[in-house]
Amino acid sequence: MNYDVTVIGGGPAGLAAAIAANKENASVLLVEREARLGGILKQCIHDGFGLVTFGEKLTGPEYCERYIDELLQTDVSVKLLTFVTRIEKNADGFAIHFVNREGAAHVQTRAIVLATGCRERTAKQVFIHGTRPSGVFTAGTAQYYVNLMGELPVKRCVILGSGDIGLIMARRLTMEGAEVIGVYEAKPEPSGLPRNLYQCLDDFGIPLHLSHTVTRVFGDERLTAVEIAQVDKNMRPIANTEKIIECDGLILSVGLIPENELAESIDVAIDRRTKGPICDQKYMTMEKGVFCAGNALHVNDLVDYVTLSAVEAGRNSAYLTNKPRALVHVVAEEGILYTVPSVLDVNEPVSDVTLYFRASRELRNAMLTLRVDGRAVFQKKYSVLRPPEMERLKLNFAQYGITTDSEVSLSLKEVE
Numbered sequence: 580m581n582y583d584v585t586v587i588g589g590g591p592a593g594l595a596a597a598i599a600a601n602k603e604n605a606s607v608l609l610v611e612r613e614a615r616l617g618g619i620l621k622q623c624i625h626d627g628f629g630l631v632t633f634g635e636k637l638t639g640p641e642y643c644e645r646y647i648d649e650l651l652q653t654d655v656s657v658k659l660l661t662f663v664t665r666i667e668k669n670a671d672g673f674a675i676h677f678v679n680r681e682g683a684a685h686v687q688t689r690a691i692v693l694a695t696g697c698r699e700r701t702a703k704q705v706f707i708h709g710t711r712p713s714g715v716f717t718a719g720t721a722q723y724y725v726n727l728m729g730e731l732p733v734k735r736c737v738i739l740g741s742g743d744i745g746l747i748m749a750r751r752l753t754m755e756g757a758e759v760i761g762v763y764e765a766k767p768e769p770s771g772l773p774r775n776l777y778q779c780l781d782d783f784g785i786p787l788h789l790s791h792t793v794t795r796v797f798g799d800e801r802l803t804a805v806e807i808a809q810v811d812k813n814m815r816p817i818a819n820t821e822k823i824i825e826c827d828g829l830i831l832s833v834g835l836i837p838e839n840e841l842a843e844s845i846d847v848a849i850d851r852r853t854k855g856p857i858c859d860q861k862y863m864t865m866e867k868g869v870f871c872a873g874n875a876l877h878v879n880d881l882v883d884y885v886t887l888s889a890v891e892a893g894r895n896s897a898y899l900t901n902k903p904r905a906l907v908h909v910v911a912e913e914g915i916l917y918t919v920p921s922v923l924d925v926n927e928p929v930s931d932v933t934l935y936f937r938a939s940r941e942l943r944n945a946m947l948t949l950r951v952d953g954r955a956v957f958q959k960k961y962s963v964l965r966p967p968e969m970e971r972l973k974l975n976f977a978q979y980g981i982t983t984d985s986e987v988s989l990s991l992k993e994v995e
């Protein structure tokens with residue numbers, strides 16, 4: 580029960596990390612709480628996955644099947660229906676405590692890859708007033724009912740939030756015969772990817788109402804109606820704009836949050852912007868030996884990027900050394916919402932760093948500037964940048980002579 584690497588979570592990130600660590604000859608354990616591998620992709624039966632990694636348009640199950648098939652060719656140990664409850668630091672690394680049908684047990688591991696994914700924000704987190712009838716679902720739960728259980732949970736519904744899962748469910752519910760009255764988004768711009776706005780709403784004639792929110796729900800046993808209202812620029816409902824819409828379903832697509840209770844339990848430092856662990860270019864968190872990948876690290880827009888980052892995390896987890904780290908922060912300045920990694924370990928190679936970033940607002944003709952000690956060392960122009968779309972940059976930081984005393988920052992500014 581001793582492993583070099585234990586991967587927690589058997590979604591696309593966990594699968595890729597386990598395969599990559601195994602390729603480096605590490606002994607690997609993969610722990611998954613559900614009965615099947617594949618994570619959330621099991622229920623994402625629409626296509627669009629794999630364009631970057633395979634140059635093909637795959638469905639979620641097809642995409643993860645490729646990695647499951649590859650994993651099954653390896654000697655990675657897999658524990659299904661096993662829930663990791665606790666991690667404990669000790670002299671030899673970490674004890675991973677879990678429960679399954681055989682009871683409670685633990686394994687010892689030198690390194691961990693956290694690949695626990697993310698979860699959806701609920702009605703409680705968006706402050707909707709009124710009763711608590713049935714008929715209020717997160718988009719992921721509705722997706723689970725329709726795609727995995729073959730049940731239609733609503734007949735006439737309103738979707739709150741224009742995140743990608745909400746848009747995809749607007750189309751899915753329509754195709755299954757439900758009436759989707761509209762998608763209501765509190766922000767003045769949509770949250771989802773443009774391709775989902777066209778393919779899921781425009782193609783099916785589903786209206787998108789920006790600067791609107793659901794303020795109240797009605798119904799005793801079952802939802803009977805919702806109240807919607809226009810909101811001002813501070814997202815506060817505007818008086819006398821309220822409208823009652825009769826419906827039996829409210830689908831929430833109001834954001835995803837990385838699932839990091841396990842990381843926090845061993846004091847892994849969390850980035851307040853990504854809500855995932857702070858990590859360096861090797862995907863190692865601020866806790867030595869603890870790596871993180873996929874949506875547990877930050878919410879990715881494409882599963883392909885989840886896989887690419889998890890391969891790196893898995894590979895690096897196989898080569899844990901006692902070398903001290905020398906960390907330099909990449910400061911997110913004007914126009915940048917966040918970067919991943921947000922820290923560089925200059926005691927490790929920095930010549931081939933993949934930097935992911937998001938713009939903090941929609942920007943046109945924007946100049947990205949990387950500064951080292953106040954000097955602009957790299958610039959790139961973007962015609963349009965939107966927060967829902969994650970950007971990826973390959974950077975050779977070695978050529979800028981970065982040391983532990985360097986100040987590294989990234990900014991975005993609109994130019995003529």
Ligand SMILES: Cc1cc2nc3c(=O)[nH]c(=O)nc-3n(C[C@H](O)[C@H](O)[C@H](O)COP(=O)(O)OP(=O)(O)OC[C@H]3O[C@@H](n4cnc5c(N)ncnc54)[C@H](O)[C@@H]3O)c2cc1C
Nearest residue numbers: 588590591592611612618619662663695696719873874882
């Ligand atoms: C409802 C929903 C729908 C989505 N739809 C799309 C989509 O259509 N297109 C798209 O590109 N992206 C979609 N995403 C984003 C999608 O999550 C990612 O693209 C990708 O699945 C992330 O991979 P992951 O491995 O990081 O996380 P996940 O796929 O979420 O896998 C995490 C795994 O960790 C396991 N786990 C968590 N905690 C523990 C624990 N303590 N012990 C053991 N196992 C644990 C979970 O059971 C799960 O299997 C969706 C996300 C959600 C939440």
